[in-house]
Amino acid sequence: MRRTPLPNAFTLRSLVLALSLSAAHGMLPPPAYAQPATPQTDSGHQAQIDFSIPAGSLGTAIGQFGLQAGIPIRADAELIQGLTTSGLEGRYTPTAGLQRLLSGSRLEAIPSPQGGFILQSIRTQAGMQTLDTITVRGSGSATTEGTQSYMSDTISIGKGDRTLREIPQAVSVITRQRIEDQNITDIHEALQNAPGVTLISNEPGGHAYSRGFFIDSYQFDGVPLERQLYARGSSFNSDMAIYDRVEILRGAQGLFEGAGNPSGSINLVRKRPTHERQAILSTTIGSWDTGSVQADLGGPLNANGTVRGRLVAHYGKANSFRDYLNARERTLYAALDIDLGPATTLGLGFSSEKPYGRMDWQGLPNYPDGSMPDYGRSTNLSTPWSRRSKAQDTYYLDLGHRFNEDWAFKLSTVKVDEFNDQKYLLRRYRTGTPTSIHGDVYYFDMHSSTVGADAYLDGKTTLFGRALRLTAGANFSHQSSKDLWGWKRDIELFGSDYFGVSTIPEPSAAEILAANRMDDGYRSRKHGMYMAADYALTDRLNMILGGRLSSFNQTYTSDGAWGLSETNASISNEFTAFAGLSHALDAQWSVYGNYAEIFLPQSQRDVTGAFLTPITGRNYEVGIKGDILEGRALASFALFRTEQHNIAFEDDAVSETVANVQCGGTCYRSSATVRSQGFEAEINGEVLRGMQLSASYTYTSVKYLGDTPAVGYNISANTGLPRHILRLWANYRLPGEWHRLSVGGGMNVQSRAAGFGYNGRIQGGYTVLNARLAYQFTPAFSAALNIDNLTDKRYFSSTSYSHNFYGAPRNWMLTLRYQM
Numbered sequence: 001m002r003r004t005p006l007p008n009a010f011t012l013r014s015l016v017l018a019l020s021l022s023a024a025h026g027m028l029p030p031p032a033y034a035q036p037a038t039p040q041t042d043s044g045h046q047a048q049i050d051f052s053i054p055a056g057s058l059g060t061a062i063g064q065f066g067l068q069a070g071i072p073i074r075a076d077a078e079l080i081q082g083l084t085t086s087g088l089e090g091r092y093t094p095t096a097g098l099q100r101l102l103s104g105s106r107l108e109a110i111p112s113p114q115g116g117f118i119l120q121s122i123r124t125q126a127g128m129q130t131l132d133t134i135t136v137r138g139s140g141s142a143t144t145e146g147t148q149s150y151m152s153d154t155i156s157i158g159k160g161d162r163t164l165r166e167i168p169q170a171v172s173v174i175t176r177q178r179i180e181d182q183n184i185t186d187i188h189e190a191l192q193n194a195p196g197v198t199l200i201s202n203e204p205g206g207h208a209y210s211r212g213f214f215i216d217s218y219q220f221d222g223v224p225l226e227r228q229l230y231a232r233g234s235s236f237n238s239d240m241a242i243y244d245r246v247e248i249l250r251g252a253q254g255l256f257e258g259a260g261n262p263s264g265s266i267n268l269v270r271k272r273p274t275h276e277r278q279a280i281l282s283t284t285i286g287s288w289d290t291g292s293v294q295a296d297l298g299g300p301l302n303a304n305g306t307v308r309g310r311l312v313a314h315y316g317k318a319n320s321f322r323d324y325l326n327a328r329e330r331t332l333y334a335a336l337d338i339d340l341g342p343a344t345t346l347g348l349g350f351s352s353e354k355p356y357g358r359m360d361w362q363g364l365p366n367y368p369d370g371s372m373p374d375y376g377r378s379t380n381l382s383t384p385w386s387r388r389s390k391a392q393d394t395y396y397l398d399l400g401h402r403f404n405e406d407w408a409f410k411l412s413t414v415k416v417d418e419f420n421d422q423k424y425l426l427r428r429y430r431t432g433t434p435t436s437i438h439g440d441v442y443y444f445d446m447h448s449s450t451v452g453a454d455a456y457l458d459g460k461t462t463l464f465g466r467a468l469r470l471t472a473g474a475n476f477s478h479q480s481s482k483d484l485w486g487w488k489r490d491i492e493l494f495g496s497d498y499f500g501v502s503t504i505p506e507p508s509a510a511e512i513l514a515a516n517r518m519d520d521g522y523r524s525r526k527h528g529m530y531m532a533a534d535y536a537l538t539d540r541l542n543m544i545l546g547g548r549l550s551s552f553n554q555t556y557t558s559d560g561a562w563g564l565s566e567t568n569a570s571i572s573n574e575f576t577a578f579a580g581l582s583h584a585l586d587a588q589w590s591v592y593g594n595y596a597e598i599f600l601p602q603s604q605r606d607v608t609g610a611f612l613t614p615i616t617g618r619n620y621e622v623g624i625k626g627d628i629l630e631g632r633a634l635a636s637f638a639l640f641r642t643e644q645h646n647i648a649f650e651d652d653a654v655s656e657t658v659a660n661v662q663c664g665g666t667c668y669r670s671s672a673t674v675r676s677q678g679f680e681a682e683i684n685g686e687v688l689r690g691m692q693l694s695a696s697y698t699y700t701s702v703k704y705l706g707d708t709p710a711v712g713y714n715i716s717a718n719t720g721l722p723r724h725i726l727r728l729w730a731n732y733r734l735p736g737e738w739h740r741l742s743v744g745g746g747m748n749v750q751s752r753a754a755g756f757g758y759n760g761r762i763q764g765g766y767t768v769l770n771a772r773l774a775y776q777f778t779p780a781f782s783a784a785l786n787i788d789n790l791t792d793k794r795y796f797s798s799t800s801y802s803h804n805f806y807g808a809p810r811n812w813m814l815t816l817r818y819q820m
Contacts, residue, residue, distance in 0.1 A: 210264045217253055548576050
């Protein structure tokens with residue numbers, strides 16, 4: 001938005017003196033002091049500083065901040081007269097500390113060409129909603145790293161940085177500070193702590209569900225990529241060491257992505273090169289011989305800071321509470337940001353992730369009635385030679401250009417190459433109470449390559465004297481996978497002793513493929529164009545209208561033990577619509593509503609071998625969002641309802657022999673209708689001085705309305721979804737002389753969950769408690785101890801298709817961190 005010059009700017013010392021004289025004489029003097037030399041705010045080194053500023057007058061607090069940080073802050077004294085602040089305690093960079101100090105003041109700080117910052121009011125155009133929190137320009141408004149906050153009021157998942165109140169949908173952000181405080185190490189752990197998300201495991205991969213539906217939409221820096229990965233399965237996961245934040249948009253996301261489930265979309269936003277030089281070294285040690293080392297380096301690579309770099313290297317290892325399980329991972333991430341001009345930046349990035357180790361794909365089996373032997377948590381019925389080895393290389397390129405203060409363009413591309421080699425023992429589905437378990441061995445050599453791109457133009461103008469924001473763009477995603485896999489049946493029969501590990505010798509890949517070999521291939525092409533308009537009908541009411549035109553093509557081929565088959569499906573120019581309203585009740589609260597259409601091509605095949613009819617449906621949502629506690633926290637509440645038609649489920653009338661030949665293993669039919677409805681409540685931010693909180697509660701009811709499947713269950717469609725989910729985590733930094741010490745804790749609570757798929761068992765409700773204790777020994781060195789499952793609760797974290805996985809027993813992790 002357009003800025004006007006600030007009148008009567010003066011230095012920090014003048015400001016403090018002026019406020020004193022103002023109180024005594026009712027008038028303000030002119031500028032009186034020169035500016036001291038200060039570090040740069042954009043490209044120079046910004047170390048973290050210990051601040052101790054009490055609550056009270058904002059003017060006095062700014063004076064203390066400037067003296068402690070050694071940075072001049074200039075402002076018109078009238079802007080801050082009468083304003084107060086909650087103060088500032090702890091270690092922050094100057095930019096992050098100033099942002100926190102000014103939170104809720106309706107002032108923003110912009111870097112001054114002479115050094116330091118200039119304070120000014122957050123101004124609005126006609127009809128545009130007033131921003132409610134401070135923005136520090138030049139630090140990346142959506143970036144969460146360095147803010148030390150669980151709150152992010154700006155996201156990038158909706159094309160262009162937007163405040164959460166501008167988006168008429170439920171959105172959550174897991175910030176970098178939360179990732180570090182909760183010791184979240186990978187994407188699965190992040191989603192396990194996200195509002196309303198449930199994970200179904202088939203280690204080392206798994207599937208995430210939200211609002212009762214499978215999350216099939218992942219974005220990498222805003223570029224949507226299909227994550228089916230292979231013709232036969234998925235093991236998607238990723239190391240959190242390379243990400244700044246995880247953005248989670250719940251509900252239908254067809255406008256910017258096209259086909260997809262109404263569960264939501266996950267945007268993984270990578271760390272960017274920093275304007276300030278930094279070096280962070282950390283190491284961890286924990287239960288079951290777990291440990292890691294990590295180096296994170298960043299900063300300008302030339303004198304004027306127009307070329308910036310980032311390098312992250314991470315190595316981790318872990319054994320397990322389960323027998324014969326272990327994991328190793330090597331991660332390397334490198335990135336460059338190059339300012340081609342004052343308004344144009346080119347970004348390049350590359351990451352290489354190589355996890356490997358022993359695996360347990362199926363977990364512990366149960367009887368058809370849901371009962372099971374009393375397995376110990378350490379029990380692993382797989383084999384010591386069951387293993388997996390994966391390599392995932394990701395390439396990033398983006399180009400951003402700002403034409404002026406109102407219009408911007410961005411082009412982003414991402415390419416992911418993935419290789420996965422697995423061999424494991426699998427126990428076959430059993431009927432009746434068995435006296436033996438049939439063991440089959442599987443071998444997979446899978447390769448997937450996915451490339452995607454997204455380009456959009458985003459800008460602000462006026463129409464009939466009212467503010468209008470337009471977003472128009474196009475994106476595509478191409479994926480191909482080739483899978484060589486095979487199996488050998490009945491290589492061993494377990495006896496009635498289900499507690500022992502298999503001792504069968506490891507068969508070679510050639511031996512397995514000689515028994516049954518399959519060569520499968522999958523190709524998909526998705527592309528589309530989208531446009532959205534956000535128009536201010538009044539000063540408080542905004543209408544958002546959008547639409548997308550999508551095309552889709554997919555081919556599945558299979559050749560081997562089940563014969564040769566090829567299936568094609570193609571859909572062109574499918575239109576999906578989105579409509580929303582947002583009404584600002586006041587400066588803090590907004591209510592919203594939205595309607596979105598659902599369109600989802602299906603990869604399952606019917607008894608003829610053809611792909612199923614696409615899923616269609618509608619999504620409705622209403623809610624309220626607000627900045628509370630003077631802008632230090634965000635709260636939201638949403639009601640949602642979704643109906644989907646043509647839902648696929650297993651066709652149990654088809655024999656195994658026919659299903660193998662016609663459908664590649666399992667045949668489906670699509671005639672079911674599913675309804676999901678419920679509500680969500682969430683709060684994130686500083687709820688008390690020094691206390692960061694992230695709390696959410698989700699209620700979801702999912703039912704089949706017609707053609708209920710004979711297998712599986714008829715309560716929670718597609719997932720063993722608990723109706724009630726509570727996620728809570730808080731971290732408190734003690735005040736005053738104890739400000740180096742912080743304590744944290746939280747809980748994950750869920751109600752009864754129905755087992756997913758045939759022979760799934762019921763998992764009763766449970767609560768898992770976690771805790772954290774941290775101490776800042778010096779401005780550079782800190783230590784933190786995380787303890788998970790404090791009460792050593794025994795529960796199954798995932799139950800599906802007779803695959804049951806125990807949640808981890810009580811465990812600990814010590815993190816040592818040094819920042820230069």
